[in-house]
Amino acid sequence: MSAFANLDLFGGAACLDFANSLDARGTERPEEYLHTYADLVAWGRFAGVLDEPTARRLTGDHPEVLRTALGLREAIFQVFVAIGRGRDAPADALATVQARYAEAMAVARLAPGGDGFDWQFDADDPGRAWWPMAVSAVRLLTGGPLDRVKVCAAEAGCIGLFVDTSKNRSRRWCTMDGCGVDAKVKRQARRRAGSRS
Numbered sequence: 001m002s003a004f005a006n007l008d009l010f011g012g013a014a015c016l017d018f019a020n021s022l023d024a025r026g027t028e029r030p031e032e033y034l035h036t037y038a039d040l041v042a043w044g045r046f047a048g049v050l051d052e053p054t055a056r057r058l059t060g061d062h063p064e065v066l067r068t069a070l071g072l073r074e075a076i077f078q079v080f081v082a083i084g085r086g087r088d089a090p091a092d093a094l095a096t097v098q099a100r101y102a103e104a105m106a107v108a109r110l111a112p113g114g115d116g117f118d119w120q121f122d123a124d125d126p127g128r129a130w131w132p133m134a135v136s137a138v139r140l141l142t143g144g145p146l147d148r149v150k151v152c153a154a155e156a157g158c159i160g161l162f163v164d165t166s167k168n169r170s171r172r173w174c175t176m177d178g179c180g181v182d183a184k185v186k187r188q189a190r191r192r193a194g195s196r197s
């Protein structure tokens, strides 16, 4: 079974999925999925930001790179949770995203990809495991849709981030079968409690 069997890619953007790889942030027991550099590479493969041959080449133990990646992840979280709550993004977190993006761009190459051109990375530098998320974050920040970035409405402290692509912008939870069900169960419990009193 994959180490990420319980992790849903509900973010709608690689940077938000990355932020969500620390799950249940607001609870007493946050769930960390990225303990080692190998986890980071495996997650990149799982999330589709690294292809199989690349993931296979990114071997070894790189605690410094993991620390950098997790610093970027935290900055991404701080920036987008603020945006999702209608607040100003913290300057220090924005500066971190900008710095990591600049590092990634220094080794990126513009090449045909997707519908036009896109940034590609050739080097097998260990940093490649996090470069795509820096690109994704700046893409979302500069191109949006920022008004669709939302924070999961679950009261239990999920704090999952996602881009709401629903037509009427009505999505409230990270996943309907996760926090959506929890919220429904709580609502029903409250209703039952209310009807007894």
Ligand SMILES: [Zn+2]
Binding pocket: 152, 153, 154, 158, 159, 160, 173, 174, 175, 178, 179
């Ligand atoms: Zn949630």
